[in-house]
Amino acid sequence: MIRDLKSMADTGYDVLVIGGGITGAFVAWDASLRGLRVALIDKGDFGAATSAATSKLIHGGLRYLKTLEVGLVRESLQERRIMEIIAPHLVYPMPFIFPAYGWGMRGLPAAISAMVFYDTLSYDRKWINDDDKKIPGHEKYSAERILELEPVLDAKDLKGGVIYYDCMMYNSERLTLEPILSAAEYGADVANYVVAEDLIRAGERIEGARVRDLLNEKEYTIRATVTVNAAGPWADLMLGKIRGKKHHGLIRSKGIHIITRSLHKDHAIVLQTASGRHFFILPWRGHSLIGTTDVVYKGNPDEFKVTETDIAEFLAEINATVPSASLTRDDVLFQYGGLRPIVEKETSVEIEVYDASRKYELYDHALDEGIHGFVTAIGGKYTTSRNMARQLVDILCEKLGRAPGACQTHTTPLIGGEIGRYASFTQRAKRAKPFGLSDAVIENLCRNYGACYPKVLESAQKKKHFERICDEFDDIVAQILYAVHSEMAVRLSDVLFRRTGLCTLGNPGEEVIEKVADIMAGELKWKSAQKNAEMDKALENFITLNE
Incomplete structure (x- = not known):
């Protein structure tokens, strides 16, 4: 993926998705598969907020039978099977x-x-x-x-x-990332650390957003025929940017x-x-x-x-x-x-709150607010996000005056999912023993990247890049290089928490964090002060508040 805000500002899009959590990710992928020109932005890293705070489950939601939400349970169970099919390495x-x-x-x-x-x-x-x-x-x-x-x-x-x-x-953060990688493969333009400062409004129509690149503070305008508000817990704040109009609270x-x-x-x-x-x-x-x-x-x-x-x-x-x-x-x-x-x-x-439904709402602002070119998605479960996106993209096609076409995300594997039977895929990889890697390292690569794991190995430039980053985990140095150059990892936390599993059990230790920071600093040309700032920022994730 290439992060190029200037190019995005010079391009006209069918759809601008604001929010790179699991909902926005699947919307971008589905729309791209249907031939729409898509842009996606997120104010942080992709999948760094609600979508990263899951129980790591793809499930039917047994407890919703208690509240007689039979339709939601059936939908969730159907989506559970689809997730197994399109992401066999991760589910x-x-x-x-x-x-x-x-x-x-x-x-x-x-x-x-x-x-x-x-x-x-x-x-x-x-x-x-x-x-x-x-x-x-x-x-x-x-x-x-x-x-x-x-x-x-x-x-x-x-x-x-x-x-x-x-x-x-196996890795919820990577399961959120894969639809974004898949969307980019099909032509979508995406960028993390880009905040939507305001919506572009022409009369009663939204025509995109004025955005700010948080990496350099430069401002851009991204124009689209339809803008999707997939900002999750920030959705109502985004709705508040429709000046002079009521907005849904949440x-x-x-x-x-x-x-x-x-x-x-x-x-x-x-x-x-x-x-x-x-x-x-x-x-x-x-x-x-x-x-x-x-x-x-x-x-x-x-x-x-x-x-x-x-x-x-x-x-x-x-x-x-x-x-x-x-x-x-x-x-x-x-x-x-x-x-x-x-x-x-x-x-x-x-x-x-506990008994509140996990059903989702897709809200077309043209229907009762008279604001055209703007759709909001609120609520839902991680498990049902793909189907929620399917329905939303149907709405987008209608608003764009295009035949919706058949959704393909229920049968099209994600970018790493084209592997057939997972056990056979992994066994072949272990028998091949690329670069003399251990079975544990190969298993970790197959789980995290699926069909893309050879590309991770191709990113290695030296023999030491095939070495494990630390003894406790099976992640290797090549994964850091791949994250930086192919997965838009621009901050230290992106690699530690969302591209690898180094922080999946908490703080791996200052030595590990500094080692990763040193490698990223070399690739991204960080100076010492920026490297130290990145380390301090990453360590904040382990701090709790005292009340």
Whole structure:
């Protein structure tokens, strides 16, 4: 990908997408596949906000059956299968244990009934060529067997449980990046660290945006026939730029995750608190990833940060639900969080945030505000983002006066997904043993880049570029070079958090961070002061607020 704001300012586009999270990413890819001229910008790095703060799940949303959102669950289950097909290297099945306590809503009869319905709604879960990705139905187990499988669970009043399957992402940040890379492959122009300062308005029509490049403070005008507001938690602030017109408000729900010592054996675990809220304990790089919380956030989204209070309250909730975990603050290796936008009409008081729908709203401002050339997307789940984008691009084609054409994103693999059966693809790579790399390094490359992993190796210029960056992780130096020259990594945090897995378990240490900074400084011609500033900025991600 080439970052060229001057060229973008000199080009007229069919569509300008503001927001490079998972929604904007799929909109850009879908529109590009349908032959539209697309530009995409984000005020930060691609997928650095809400889309990076997920539970790493591609799932049907079992808990939405409780609120009878059958349509949402069916859509999510269908999209789960599609994600397995288009991103086979990044999405894989995972067994989940759902322990059943007592005989009420947390009991075994209720759990089995929910699972039967869940399996019925996912009737097409085996309509996939890769046998390893065919998801089996649920199975019921006794309390004794459940405790044998996952001893951390509370034995008190445990009546049994079920094992069912959903999917996890190997790297959620790269799954957000791949639709953007795919869009660029099909002709889209994209740029990170570009803020939309204002919308260009001609009468009752939006014709693009006035933007500022945050890397050099230069300002540009990007023109498009239709502008898409995919700014996530910032969507209402973008709507406020339509001067003199009302705008939809939204509620921001704060969700945090923590990474701790391993609490599980071989399964992900779904737990329900005494208040009826669910959270997950998930296997993650030899540790446990636990999340998420769901509370109203009323501050400026630019100032959001996980607080020590957030962590303490979540630890208390976890320990009350799983007493044997006995987690303390010292057990928390890393914490991260994000803001999820909820359409305001769906909820009005704080206690309702957890139960608020994950349905999305596509809003054409021409319909009741008379503002043409402007569409907003709000809400939704990571899992359903592709289908949300499909519907939005249908609207865009209509507004552009073009036949919508058939959406192709449900059958077209992402840029790294053209690999066939993942296990066979990886086995061949390991047998080839390129440049004498270890099986672990090759597995990591295949997972993160899929069909593009040979390009990563081609970016290496010296033998030392095939070396691991540090002993703890399987990422190699060539990945840094590839990120800088092919994936628009322009800041140190881009590489540490979103192009590699170096910070997936928290701070890898000053030596590792400085090593990456030194390599990037050489490639991007940073001076010492800028390198130090980049390191300081990256380290801010590990700091929590005291309240």
